[in-house]
Amino acid sequence: MFDLKKHMKANSIDHAIALLLENPDARLIAGGTDVLIKLRNGKPGFSELVDIHSLEELNFIQQDEKNNILIGSGVVFTDIIQSDIIKKHIPMLCDAVQSIGGPQIRNIATIGGNNCNGVTSADSASTLFALNAVLEIRGKGTTRQVPVSDFYLGPGKVDLKKGEILTTFKITPENYQGYFGYFYKYAMRNAMDIATIGCAVSLKTKKHIIEDYRIAYGVAGPVPMRCPKTEKSVINRKVSKSLLDEISQTIETDVSPRTSWRATKDFRMNIIKELSKRATKEALLRAGEEV
Amino acid sequence: MTTFREITFSINGRPRTLYIDMRKSLLEVLRQDLGLTGAKQGCGVGECGACSVLVDEVLVDSCIYLAIWADNKNIRTIEGEAKNGKLSRVQQAYVDEGAVQCGFCTPGFIMATTSFTQKCTGEKITEDEIRKSHAGNLCRCTGYQNILKAVEKSIHPDKE
Numbered sequence: 512m513f514d515l516k517k518h519m520k521a522n523s524i525d526h527a528i529a530l531l532l533e534n535p536d537a538r539l540i541a542g543g544t545d546v547l548i549k550l551r552n553g554k555p556g557f558s559e560l561v562d563i564h565s566l567e568e569l570n571f572i573q574q575d576e577k578n579n580i581l582i583g584s585g586v587v588f589t590d591i592i593q594s595d596i597i598k599k600h601i602p603m604l605c606d607a608v609q610s611i612g613g614p615q616i617r618n619i620a621t622i623g624g625n626n627c628n629g630v631t632s633a634d635s636a637s638t639l640f641a642l643n644a645v646l647e648i649r650g651k652g653t654t655r656q657v658p659v660s661d662f663y664l665g666p667g668k669v670d671l672k673k674g675e676i677l678t679t680f681k682i683t684p685e686n687y688q689g690y691f692g693y694f695y696k697y698a699m700r701n702a703m704d705i706a707t708i709g710c711a712v713s714l715k716t717k718k719h720i721i722e723d724y725r726i727a728y729g730v731a732g733p734v735p736m737r738c739p740k741t742e743k744s745v746i747n748r749k750v751s752k753s754l755l756d757e758i759s760q761t762i763e764t765d766v767s768p769r770t771s772w773r774a775t776k777d778f779r780m781n782i783i784k785e786l787s788k789r790a791t792k793e794a795l796l797r798a799g800e801e802v
Numbered sequence: 803m804t805t806f807r808e809i810t811f812s813i814n815g816r817p818r819t820l821y822i823d824m825r826k827s828l829l830e831v832l833r834q835d836l837g838l839t840g841a842k843q844g845c846g847v848g849e850c851g852a853c854s855v856l857v858d859e860v861l862v863d864s865c866i867y868l869a870i871w872a873d874n875k876n877i878r879t880i881e882g883e884a885k886n887g888k889l890s891r892v893q894q895a896y897v898d899e900g901a902v903q904c905g906f907c908t909p910g911f912i913m914a915t916t917s918f919t920q921k922c923t924g925e926k927i928t929e930d931e932i933r934k935s936h937a938g939n940l941c942r943c944t945g946y947q948n949i950l951k952a953v954e955k956s957i958h959p960d961k962e
């Protein structure tokens with residue numbers, strides 16, 4: 512049995528917000544693939560839950576009239592993989608969430624829960640960084656929009672205040688139209704494993720010139736991150752094989768991997784460099800370039 | 803405050819209403835309240851798939867699925883797969899291919915294969931796709947080779 516003291520089912524977003532404010536010690540539970548594991552392991556702080564599991568209001572993938580792609584925080588990974596909108600416009604997000612857990616986990620784990628943990632290894636995060644996703648957060652009578660890069664405050668810490676709930680991920684057309692992307696996950700096992708390093712590249716080319724270039728990592732620092740120095744050095748450059756080597760050199764100045772029981776700092780750095788080349792190459796191939 | 807709640811669901815086609823402890827996982831309700839001990843507890847944390855069942859035809863690890871989430875849902879477990887004493891196609895394939903040794907992982911694997919084959923009948927399936935679709939299930943005995951064969955046979959029962 513889980514050591515639950517209180518379980519409160521929310522019937523709507525507003526209801527969830529009200530329950531969170533009435534019960535200051537309560538936490539949200541969506542798919543529960545993090546919360547229930549913590550409860551099972553006896554971690555304190557999860558014994559009162561406000562349940563938003565399969566709340567319909569948070570379960571949507573759509574394109575609005577301005578061509579923004581909107582993904583509800585309660586969408587499970589399997590539904591992202593199967594979504595025609597995502598497959599067509601941001602297939603790299605399919606690559607990323609396909610790498611998460613196994614089918615049972617993907618059938619139940621949500622994209623909202625993945626990012627609200629605030630962990631650097633969240634596999635959907637680096638892609639959302641590369642897409643400049645904006646998060647919509649609702650509180651009592653308030654709605655605010657936060658770029659994903661500002662949402663992550665530190666390890667296990669995200670920009671959510673008491674009584675707030677993440678409702679939507681928004682990707683605007685200027686951040687996906689004309690872009691080609693690729694996500695690469697390196698883990699010790701091919702499946703059911705936490706990333707040693709995750710790398711997402713999104714780029715745009717015109718006449719073999721790289722018009723825009725974004726590269727983001729998971730586990731290359733305390734939170735998921737973009738690599739501004741490398742990005743700046745690549746924009747407006749001609750596509751070439753030597754550029755790939757250059758990227759893998761510059762990238763060292765952007766990242767700050769650490770040693771953990773999974774891998775040493777040096778090993779992670781090697782993977783970071785190698786993945787920068789591979790992910791960039793695959794993204795270029797998708798863009799119709801030759802390298 | 804009582805921790806007991808009333809839930810109604812269908813289990814292998816039979817409607818049931820139960821008073822359950824809301825602290826229980828679906829696996830605990832299946833095994834303790836309903837005596838359905840087919841689904842097993844291996845890891846208890848979503849790693850091994852021994853507890854796999856179908857909830858409204860979706861494959862889940864019942865050890866990390868709150869029992870109260872099963873309210874108004876249709877649950878399928880290994881106990882309901884054989885009909886009138888006849889094994890399901892997937893079960894028969896596991897028997898034919900010798901994909902069962904100690905059997906601890908088998909109920910979970912069969913539900914995973916059942917879920918997979920329902921989605922891909924007749925299509926051409928690669929070994930890689932079979933492996934990926936069963937990545938959430940662990941087996942400590944068989945070395946997976948015969949399980950792979952059993953899954954293939956479940957998709958193409960006529961192929962020898």
Ligand SMILES: Cc1cc2nc3c(=O)[nH]c(=O)nc-3n(C[C@H](O)[C@H](O)[C@H](O)COP(=O)(O)OP(=O)(O)OC[C@H]3O[C@@H](n4cnc5c(N)ncnc54)[C@H](O)[C@@H]3O)c2cc1C
Pocket residue numbers: 538539540541542543544545546547548584585610611612613616619620621622623624625626627628632633634635671675676677678703704705706847848849
């Ligand atoms: C076996 C296994 C394998 C895994 N493999 C991977 C993997 O490969 N890659 C990976 O990235 N992760 C993996 N995970 C971790 C986990 O599955 C994911 O992080 C998942 O996306 C969490 O989503 P959830 O809906 O289950 O979250 P929950 O457990 O329900 O919630 C997680 C956290 O987010 C908060 N929260 C949830 N929804 C909201 C919301 N709308 N607004 C505000 N806060 C919210 C909760 O309060 C909680 O703190 C794995 C987990 C398991 C058990």
Ligand code: FES
Pocket residue numbers: 842843844845846847848849850851852853854863864865866
């Ligand atoms: S017992 Fe549920 S996944 Fe291992």
Ligand code: FES
Pocket residue numbers: 901902903904905906907908940941942943944
């Ligand atoms: S047959 Fe023993 S664990 Fe699979």
